[in-house]
Amino acid sequence: AQSVSQHNHHVILSEAASLELGCNYSYGGTVNLFWYVQYPGQHLQLLLKYFSGDPLVKGIKGFEAEFIKSKFSFNLRKPSVQWSDTAEYFCAVKRGVSGGYQKVTFGTGTKLQVIP
Amino acid sequence: EAGVAQSPRYKIIEKRQSVAFWCNPISGHATLYWYQQILGQGPKLLIQFQNNGVVDDSQLPKDRFSAERLKGVDSTLKIQPAKLEDSAVYLCASSLDGILGETQYFGPGTRLLVL
Numbered sequence: 001a002q003s004v005s006q007h008n009h010h011v012i013l014s015e016a017a018s019l020e021l022g023c024n025y026s027y028g029g030t031v032n033l034f035w036y037v038q039y040p041g042q043h044l045q046l047l048l049k050y051f052s053g054d055p056l057v058k059g060i061k062g063f064e065a066e067f068i069k070s071k072f073s074f075n076l077r078k079p080s081v082q083w084s085d086t087a088e089y090f091c092a093v094k095r096g097v098s099g100g101y102q103k104v105t106f107g108t109g110t111k112l113q114v115i116p
Numbered sequence: 117e118a119g120v121a122q123s124p125r126y127k128i129i130e131k132r133q134s135v136a137f138w139c140n141p142i143s144g145h146a147t148l149y150w151y152q153q154i155l156g157q158g159p160k161l162l163i164q165f166q167n168n169g170v171v172d173d174s175q176l177p178k179d180r181f182s183a184e185r186l187k188g189v190d191s192t193l194k195i196q197p198a199k200l201e202d203s204a205v206y207l208c209a210s211s212l213d214g215i216l217g218e219t220q221y222f223g224p225g226t227r228l229l230v231l
Contacts, residue, residue: 106158
């Protein structure tokens, strides 16, 4: 079945460690890719997105993600995490479907816990 | 600009009761989405509106769930009757036109507990 996969369900890191969260999808054709973050007690909010052009996308708070089309991947990275990055991270894929509208599918999320 | 508003924030009901959730999207946003997020899972799209028309309700359990967006602005999602497995956070989101590349903005969600 077509899907969005986040293989890491729970990640625990110490402050200053590097982060990489995996996201793979199985849709062909043109896609837009998003990473959303949900801090404890807050709304889902956009971290970064890929629409077109440079496959290396920079987002807020020092996050970046690289779109590798051949691998159907859009992994999220940060060179040095902080305690305030503790949150749940969701990958999402938007694609065109029959009827001319756009459909968004979310991954299951990765909980990141950063230990001071 | 004001964000996506949802109410109530929390709701506890017994199974077989009815419940309704309300969403007011960002002003001028044509596309409105309702998602269900069960604990430990990612948001699952229930229904997507473009103005007041439905463009995708393929994952909406239509025997018990209904949604409307009569004037193309705010929307209500109803569950009747509720089941235990409906316990989840119901998220509303909106975007300007629903086109590729566009960002969705999420509301705070309504946390539903069915006992």
